[in-house]
Amino acid sequence: MGFILKNISTLLTLEGAAKKQGRRIEESDLSIQTKAAMVVDKGQIQWIGPSGKIPKEYFKKSWADYDLKGLTVLPGFVECHTHLIFAGHRAAEFELKNQGVSYQEIAARGGGILSTMKQTRAASLAALTASGQKRVDHFVSQGVTTLEAKSGYALNLKDEMKCLQAIRDLKGPRMVSTFLGAHALPPEYGTYEEYLEYLGQKVLPEVKKKKLAERIDIFIEKGFFPAEAGEKYLQKARSLGFETVVHADQLTLSGGADVAMRVGALSGDHLLQITEKEIKKLAQSEVTSVLLPAADLYMRCKYPAAKELIEAGARVALATDFNPGTSPTQDLNLVGLLARLEMKMTLPQVIAAYTVGAAYALNLQNEVGSLSIGKSADFVCIEEGWEELFYGIGGPAKKAVFSRGKKIFGKL
Ligand SMILES: [Zn+2]
Known part of the structure; x- marks a missing residue:
């Protein structure tokens, strides 16, 4: 059943940003309409225009009709980089790190990725799905309508498949599943090369056969x-x-961004250490630069050169990098705020990076990230003006969130 949203005080369609493929975003690319209306049917946007000019054909008896006076509507957020599926947490390790205990010492005490690996291998599919669903719901409450989730904390065939199955069972937003077997070296293997050989020969064909992921990620680092x-x-x-x-050039300049461009990857993620040379090449490529400032905050390191990337013409996306070790936060607002405060991105650039840019990073730009006829009816309604997004710590609460034309959070 279709519905009409009328009297939307401010509608941001991001059509301009979509036309520019998420590059060199300016305020006009938010494509703002006032007193607007949007018609939704079969999960897709059927019409957008002035509220006073809604075509008569859409006023059907069986259709709902919402008055959005006072509300701002914008595309649903696309969260394109999360390590969503894991068991346990590493809060004690955070305390140690923060009190100056070295990484090597923490590893010697059984900390780090391998501690999460042990707990994740031991967890049941039902337990991983249940904790994953709670995390999904928390993302949705912040306006996320498309959510990427990586495996990568089990590091063997059986349990990586279990993690991917957990992702498949999650409900609410549009889910994108990524296999990150190449996250760390499991204790069963002596060298990274040996382990990659195993992943390539044994695991990838199995993931493909069971259709449990569309994407393959790897942590390339010295x-x-x-x-x-x-x-x-x-x-x-x-x-x-x-x-x-590709997780690329986070700790050192180790060739990750170059690999991403050579293999035609959808995105290079982190990119803290890239130089002018890589920035220029990224700007001319189709690889989206995914920046993860919450991880940079937790790691107490520098922030990526967002302004230089944007000015050179690169397409930039933002994401939380939610994971139990280096970015234990699901807070999109914090990410956008850091992008503004520490990376000097403008607010329109932050909004576009979390919608159009991130949609490109997931190769879903033809369906999500902006609002236009034929695109998925994925949108967020807030009571504040768009200028108040990514401004206060905590950020404005979302009033209602729709994915594929269905309300998945809040009420109107
Ligand atoms: Zn990551």
Whole structure:
């Protein structure tokens, strides 16, 4: 059953940002309409225009009709980088790190990714799905209508498949599942190369056969997965029909962004250490630069060169990088606020990065990220003006959130 949203005080369609493919965003690219209306049917947007000019054909007896006087409506947020599925937490490790205990010492005491690995391997599918669903609901309450989720805390065939199954069972927003077996070296393997060989030969074909993920991610970093073997692994993934993404150049300039561009990855994520050379190349490529400032805050390191990327013409997306170790937060508002305070992104650039830019990072730009006829009816309603987004700590509460034309949070 369709419905009409009339008298929307301010409607941000982001159509301008979508036309520019998320590059060099200015305020006019938010494409703001006042006293607007939107018609939704079959999960898609049927019409957008002035509230006084809604075509008669849409006034049907069986259709609902909402008066959105006083509300702002914008595209649903796209959260394009999360490590959503894991058991336990690493709060005690955070306390140690914060009190100056070294990373090596924490690892020696059984901390780090491998401690999450042990708990995740031991957890049941039902337990992982239940904790995952709580986290999904928390994202949805903040206006997220498309959510990416990575596996990567089990690091063996059986339990990685369990994590991907948990993602498949999650409900609410549009979910995008990513296999991140190449997250860390499990204790069963001696070298990163050996483990990648196992993933490429044994695990990727299984993930494909069971259709449990569309994308393959890898953590390329000095001292972790090396660029050369990583590139070979991603090529293998491409040959099996997967999309690819890369955790790139977070701690050192280790060639991750270059690998992402060479294999035609959808995104390079983190990008703290890239130089002018990589920035120029990214600007000319189709690879979306996914920036994760909450992780940079927790790591107490520098922030990526967002302004330089944007000015050069690169497409930028923002995400939480939600994970139990280096970014234990699901707070989109904090991410946007850090992008403004620490990376000097403008508010329109932040809004576009969390909608159009992130949609590109997931290759869903034709369906989500902006509001226009034929696109998915994914949108957020707030009581505040758009200027108050990513402004106060805590941020404005969302009044209602719709995904594919269905309300998934709040009420109108
Ligand atoms: Zn990550």
